[in-house]
Amino acid sequence: MTQRTRNWLLLAPAGAWFLVMLIIPLSVVFIFSFGERAPAGGVVPAFTFEQYANLPARWTAFKNTMTLAPIGTLSALLIAYPLAYFLAVKTNPKWKTILLVLVIVPFWTSILIRSYAWIFLLGGRGIPALLEYIGLEGVRLINTPFAVLVGIIYGYLPLMVFPIYVSLDKLDKRLLEASSDLGAKPWRTFVQITLPLSIPGIATGCMLVFILLMGEYLIPALLGGGKVFFVGNALVDLFLQSRNWAFGSAVAVTLVVVMLITVTIYMRLISRLGASREDVSIM
Amino acid sequence: MRLYAACVYLFLYIPIGVIALFSFNAGRHASQMQGFSTKWYGKALSNPFVMDALETSLMVAFSSALCASVFGTMAAVALQGIKGPVRTAFDMLIYIAVMIPGIVIGIATLIGLVTVFDQLNPLIATLWPEGFEPPKLRMGMGSLIAAHTMFLMALVVIIVRARLAGMDRALTEASSDLYATPMGTFLQVTLPTIFPAILAGFLLSFTFSFDDFIIAFFVAGSETTLPIYVFSSIRRGVTPEINAIGTMVLAISLLLLITAQLLLQRGAKKTR
Amino acid sequence: MTNDIDYISKKKFMEELERYRKGSITRRHFLNITGLGAATAVLGASVPGLRPAPAFASDIGDRVVLATWPNYHDPANFEAFTEATGAFVQVNVFGSNEEMLAKLQAGATGWDVYVPTNYTIEDYVKEDLIEPLDTAKLPNYDASSFDPRYAEAGSVDGTLYAVPKNWGSTGMAVNTKHNDGNPISSWKEFFDISMDKFSGRAMVHDYQLTTIGSALNYHGYSFNSVDPNELADAEKLLIEVKPHLFAITSDYQPAMRNGDAWLTICWSGDGKQLNTDIPEIHYVLGAEGGEIWSDYYAIPKSSERKEAGYALINFLLDPQVNATEVLAHGYPTADEKTYALLPDALKNDPILFPAQELLDPLEFGAAVTLTDPNRAELMARFKSA
Numbered sequence: 001m002t003q004r005t006r007n008w009l010l011l012a013p014a015g016a017w018f019l020v021m022l023i024i025p026l027s028v029v030f031i032f033s034f035g036e037r038a039p040a041g042g043v044v045p046a047f048t049f050e051q052y053a054n055l056p057a058r059w060t061a062f063k064n065t066m067t068l069a070p071i072g073t074l075s076a077l078l079i080a081y082p083l084a085y086f087l088a089v090k091t092n093p094k095w096k097t098i099l100l101v102l103v104i105v106p107f108w109t110s111i112l113i114r115s116y117a118w119i120f121l122l123g124g125r126g127i128p129a130l131l132e133y134i135g136l137e138g139v140r141l142i143n144t145p146f147a148v149l150v151g152i153i154y155g156y157l158p159l160m161v162f163p164i165y166v167s168l169d170k171l172d173k174r175l176l177e178a179s180s181d182l183g184a185k186p187w188r189t190f191v192q193i194t195l196p197l198s199i200p201g202i203a204t205g206c207m208l209v210f211i212l213l214m215g216e217y218l219i220p221a222l223l224g225g226g227k228v229f230f231v232g233n234a235l236v237d238l239f240l241q242s243r244n245w246a247f248g249s250a251v252a253v254t255l256v257v258v259m260l261i262t263v264t265i266y267m268r269l270i271s272r273l274g275a276s277r278e279d280v281s282i283m
Numbered sequence: 284m285r286l287y288a289a290c291v292y293l294f295l296y297i298p299i300g301v302i303a304l305f306s307f308n309a310g311r312h313a314s315q316m317q318g319f320s321t322k323w324y325g326k327a328l329s330n331p332f333v334m335d336a337l338e339t340s341l342m343v344a345f346s347s348a349l350c351a352s353v354f355g356t357m358a359a360v361a362l363q364g365i366k367g368p369v370r371t372a373f374d375m376l377i378y379i380a381v382m383i384p385g386i387v388i389g390i391a392t393l394i395g396l397v398t399v400f401d402q403l404n405p406l407i408a409t410l411w412p413e414g415f416e417p418p419k420l421r422m423g424m425g426s427l428i429a430a431h432t433m434f435l436m437a438l439v440v441i442i443v444r445a446r447l448a449g450m451d452r453a454l455t456e457a458s459s460d461l462y463a464t465p466m467g468t469f470l471q472v473t474l475p476t477i478f479p480a481i482l483a484g485f486l487l488s489f490t491f492s493f494d495d496f497i498i499a500f501f502v503a504g505s506e507t508t509l510p511i512y513v514f515s516s517i518r519r520g521v522t523p524e525i526n527a528i529g530t531m532v533l534a535i536s537l538l539l540l541i542t543a544q545l546l547l548q549r550g551a552k553k554t555r
Numbered sequence: 556m557t558n559d560i561d562y563i564s565k566k567k568f569m570e571e572l573e574r575y576r577k578g579s580i581t582r583r584h585f586l587n588i589t590g591l592g593a594a595t596a597v598l599g600a601s602v603p604g605l606r607p608a609p610a611f612a613s614d615i616g617d618r619v620v621l622a623t624w625p626n627y628h629d630p631a632n633f634e635a636f637t638e639a640t641g642a643f644v645q646v647n648v649f650g651s652n653e654e655m656l657a658k659l660q661a662g663a664t665g666w667d668v669y670v671p672t673n674y675t676i677e678d679y680v681k682e683d684l685i686e687p688l689d690t691a692k693l694p695n696y697d698a699s700s701f702d703p704r705y706a707e708a709g710s711v712d713g714t715l716y717a718v719p720k721n722w723g724s725t726g727m728a729v730n731t732k733h734n735d736g737n738p739i740s741s742w743k744e745f746f747d748i749s750m751d752k753f754s755g756r757a758m759v760h761d762y763q764l765t766t767i768g769s770a771l772n773y774h775g776y777s778f779n780s781v782d783p784n785e786l787a788d789a790e791k792l793l794i795e796v797k798p799h800l801f802a803i804t805s806d807y808q809p810a811m812r813n814g815d816a817w818l819t820i821c822w823s824g825d826g827k828q829l830n831t832d833i834p835e836i837h838y839v840l841g842a843e844g845g846e847i848w849s850d851y852y853a854i855p856k857s858s859e860r861k862e863a864g865y866a867l868i869n870f871l872l873d874p875q876v877n878a879t880e881v882l883a884h885g886y887p888t889a890d891e892k893t894y895a896l897l898p899d900a901l902k903n904d905p906i907l908f909p910a911q912e913l914l915d916p917l918e919f920g921a922a923v924t925l926t927d928p929n930r931a932e933l934m935a936r937f938k939s940a
Contacts, residue, residue: 003364006465010361011373013354014436018376021433025395026379029387032394040682040926041660043394057932061939079291086288099288101540106295108536110494112513113529117298119517120305124815140755142815143802157295215384217497222517225802226761229939232386232497237938239390239501240657241762242931249394252387263382331618332645397662422662505620505665507645518625518648518806 033249041243051250058251061234062258064220068145068230069213072152073206079153080160080205085194087161088168089176100165107158115151115222122147122223143225151219156212160205167201168194203270207263214259231255299533306526323527333528336512340493343424343508347431348488354432355439356481360473362440363447380437389501392430396422396502422504430502431492438491439484446480447473486543490536619863620645622655622669624850625806626825629883636870642863650805651762652925659684659855666855667864670720673708673849674764674920680711686854688715692865695872697892705849705889708919717851718868721824721886724909724917725765725846728811728821732835739818741842742772746796749818754799758810758819761803763934764920765820765846766793772843779921786933793937803938811836827885827906838906840913847917849889 033051035043087099106114120126122141131139141147171194179189217232224233231251238248306324310317327333362373400420411417450473458468496510503511509528516525619642633644647666649655652675658664660682671679679685690696696718698706709717727745731738733753739745746769749757759766768778770789780786797803801816810816811829821829826838852871854864870876874892881888881897887907888894894902901907924930 003465007361007364010357011365011369014358014440015373017354017429017433017436018380021392021429022376022380024399025388025391026383028395028398029391037928039928040678041657057936058939082284082287083291086284090284097544101544102292103295105533105537105540106299108490108540109299109529109533110496110510110513112496112510112517113302113525113532114298116513116517116525116529117302120301121298123810124813140801140815154294154298157291211382211384215386215497217386226804226938227797227800227802232384234935234939235386235390236500237935239393239661241651241653242935243653243657243660244928244931244935245394247932248390252390256383256387259382259384331643393661400662504662507665515647518650 029249029252032245033253035246035249037244037246041245043245043249046246051247052254054247055250055254058231058234061229061231062254064145064228065214065216065230065232066258068148068152068228069210069216072149072156072213073210075149076153076156076160076209077202077206080157081164081198081202084161084164084168084201088165088171089173089194103158103161106154111155111218112222114155115219118147118151118154118223122150142223143227145224145228147223148220148228151223152213152216155219156209159208159212163204163208164198164201167198167204171197199270199273203273207266210266211259211263214255214262302526303530303533305523306530308523308526311522323523324531327524327527327531330524332507333509333512333524336507336509339424339506340509343427343431343499344489344493346428347435347492348485350428350432351435351439351488352481352485355436355484356443356477358436359440359443359447359477360469362444377437377440380434381441383434385434385495385497388430388434389498392426392498393422393501396426422502424503424506427499427503427506427508430498431488431495435488435491438488439481442484442487443477443480446477450476482543482546486539615640615642615863615866616860617641618643618645619667619860619867620647620665621867622647622649622658622664622666624649624670624822626808626828627670627884629879632871632876632879632883635876636867639870640863640866642866644867648806651760652764653762653931656682656684656925659857662857664855664857665859667858667860668852668867669855670850671717671853672920673705673851674922675925676708676717676851676853677711677922678925679853680714680716684856685716686856686858686861688718688854689865690715692862693718693869693872695869695874700891702889702891708849709851709853717853718872719889720850720852720871721881721884721888722847722849723823723886724840724914725768725820725822725848726826726838726840728807728819728826728829728836728838730811730814730817730833730836733817736835738837738839740839742769742845743843745769745818745820745841746773746792749796750799753818756801756815756817757796758800758802758804758807758816759793759796760805760820761938762805763930764924766803766937767930767933768846768920768924769820769841772841772845775843778844778846778918779924781923781927781930783929786929790933790937793933794940797937797940822886823906824884824886827904830906831885840909840917842916844916844918846920847914848920850886 031045032043034047034049036046036048036050038044083103087096087103091099119142122128124142126141128139128141131137141150175193175197176189179193180186184192215232216230217236220228220230220233221236235248235251235255238244238251305316307319307321308316308323309320358373362370365373400422404417404419407420408417454472454476455468458472459465463471494510495508496514499506499508499511500514509532513525513528516522621644623646625648628646633646637643649658652672655669655671656675656678659666659679671685676685690698701719705722706719709715709719727739727742729738733756734748739748745757759769767786767789770792771780771785772778773792774785774788776782776785776788780789802810804810807816807819807821808825808829811819812833821838823838826836829836830838852868854861854868858864871880872890874890874896877888877890877893878896881893881901885907888897
């Protein structure tokens with residue numbers, strides 16, 4: 001058996017899998033997006049751009065996603081960075097592993113159950129009740145964009161902390177020492193050495209979180225009370241309520257295209273910022 | 284700085300604490316504490332639907348993690364020795380599989396498979412021998428495992444490839460110089476080196492699959508996985524049973540996480 | 556069998572029920588004292604539906620899956636069913652007929668029994684998703700004892716596809732504490748107060764029929780209208796009110812109970828449940844109209860445990876069991892035999908059985924609303940707006 005045949009054989013299962021479970025389904029979605037809604041729901045084959053022309057009807061969902069996804073990513077970054085820095089630079093190595101594991105543990109509980117905890121915490125008997133206690137009455141948190149944002153940050157914080165931690169941990173501590181020996185203020189050391197060197201970690205973390213947020217359904221569904229709608233919610237609605245497969249397919253195709261464009265632009269920006277593209281790996 | 288870290292940890296753990304606290308609620312509401320009791324644990328464990336959902340979830344997670352690890356590793360190894368359009372095509376597929384939101388994978392798999400099955404089922408029925416009930420393709424555990432395996436496979440390829448890239452070429456070359464068969468080289472040199480990566484890929488896949496809601500929501504047909512069960516219970520007005528399930532799942536994943544960590548550390552020491 | 560049991564007085568029954576709900580007596584005590592215990596204890600042997608074949612109980616398998624609406628059953632009855640037949644009942648809760656239809660259209664669901672509303676059954680038949688019922692397997696179903704108004708939608712072209720569960724109305728529930736003790740009485744008031752005093756405190760359903768229907772009522776149009784101009788008016792109102800809503804959901808009880816929300820579109824039984832526990836929450840019908848509906852039990856074509864499905868429906872149709880269901884969910888029954896077993900307090904309850912002149916303006920949902928693409932898309936636009 002030549003090496004060539006062997007490689008082909010090794011690739012065959014994965015290739016077949018991708019063909020049946022990725023290429024064919026995505027092609028069906030693409031084809032359906034040019035179809036028409038069947039009277040009772042579903043799709044009838046056609047060739048029309050009607051579905052795409054109807055996209056403005058979901059403008060708000062796209063707008064919500066395209067605002068809350070970057071805001072969520074950025075907020076997670078702002079909260080995660082100091083923690084990652086603390087863990088990588090300031091923590092006694094003895095405690096490092098345990099503290100790091102403690103960051104990941106919540107991520108290992110179902111996001112459903114974690115969001116459900118927030119339904120209670122943000123609901124009338126949770127934080128608002130506490131606020132009432134100190135005299136702030138009538139604060140409403142649940143079913144607002146703020147609630148969704150809290151859920152997002154909470155859900156994806158570990159994903160942000162981890163890559164940043166890894167890049168900061170790789171950083172040569174002697175560099176920092178040298179910098180302060182040369183009389184640089186801690187702030188300057190941070191801006192000129194630490195921050196630039198941690199950009200690959202930031203980039204990876206942001207991309208991970210951003211990608212997941214673009215397709216988010218659960219957190220807005222549970223914490224947004226049907227009022228904060230992401231594209232993901234619009235999709236579930238189209239397939240599981242109004243049964244408009246044709247329009248749903250068009251929205252799905254658009255979401256994927258928007259995502260690919262955003263991520264490509266993002267990667268260009270990052271590589272211009274100095275991180276090489278290889279550093280921005282998915283995992 | 285330390286205070287800040289403490290605050291973040293509080294933020295991370297208060298909701299989990301709340302879940303755990305209410306799992307011991309004696310009352311039947313998930314938002315009002317009425318005394319201490321462990322009865323909801325008993326209820327959850329004796330509820331056949333919870334147990335069934337758990338079994339389904341474990342089955343799906345194990346099967347898809349296994350398939351993904353095996354086929355993903357095979358593909359990663361093969362891709363090391365391939366250049367040209369096939370390599371580019373595979374890189375693209377892996378990129379797409381990881382990038383596409385779960386919700387799109389779920390929807391695409393659902394309508395893709397339903398459409399294909401609608402074409403295939405009559406065909407199978409005509410080909411099937413008279414007098415026997417022809418098998419019917421439909422959504423269920425098979426389609427769920429297949430959908431999970433697809434994107435987890437891409438994940439495994441990425442993880443294993445990173446490890447393969449870091450591997451010393453000289454080792455495999457030395458091995459074949461010593462007239463080891465390719466299979467021998469693979470088993471004795473390559474596999475031990477990449478094993479920690481495969482294991483990590485398997486564990487990661489297992490968790491992803493076990494936790495996945497959105498793909499299963501569309502693809503699972505009549506099967507109920509644990510996240511689907513939890514989702515429909517949240518809508519039904521929750522009892523602390525859900526809290527008990529969540530607390531147990533957390534405890535078990537914690538146990539697995541620690542075990543995996545220990546295994547990986549040992550593995551890392553060995554290969555060093 | 557039903558004649559063998561000494562009924563306690565209706566008043567006593569209600570008292571015991573209250574005590575049971577407050578938790579001061581155990582279920583067993585409650586069941587014993589009310590005679591329901593005898594019923595459940597001898598179910599396997601004496602409920603007519605379970606008697607015909609001795610092997611029946613074991614034949615139905617170990618489970619049955621029911622797709623239903625929130626807060627719609629007495630869990631104790633499922634436990635009794637399991638005790639009698641060995642089959643566990645899995646309850647899957649849905650928020651709308653649209654969602655049920657979408658799930659069934661997309662392929663196997665695993666459900667054995669579901670509860671379609673009157674206006675959807677015709678479409679299920681057209682789509683070939685619903686199993687014609689064999690009345691021989693439903694000995695507890697006595698067509699003659701049902702009020703035809705609430706039973707007729709179960710038959711399409713002379714074939715029986717679904718048997719009545721209960722009927723009800725769709726009105727609104729309002730927490731009068733926040734309105735100086737005053738209830739509201741029309742859809743006009745509902746939407747006006749939602750945008751004013753109750754801003755951030757009102758909820759509407761997350762499916763098209765009732766949410767669009769009440770917005771149509773606001774303008775004085777028919778609840779079932781598919782007229783594009785009338786729908787446009789309804790959409791304008793809904794989009795305008797959306798920023799003021801607390802939530803768009805069909806599971807509104809939790810938010811009403813914990814005080815987060817003060818006003819919601821509400822099914823009568825949920826209104827009854829809320830009113831029983833929190834008396835300042837009133838259930839009212841819109842003066843302009845609204846929905847009157849009837850829910851049915853049916854078996855999906857794709858069910859693989861049809862025998863279990865029949866057994867569960869038959870069990871739930873037993874007047875004695877059905878009466879406890881009514882006590883739990885608070886929706887009126889169309890079955891004379893079940894009605895006869897209800898305590899007077901319920902028979903005279905204005906939420907369950909409103910005065911005829913209040914019912915007169917209500918309409919049954921029309922099948923066309925379920926499949927009308929404009930209504931579906933309007934609802935989706937409203938939600939994503």
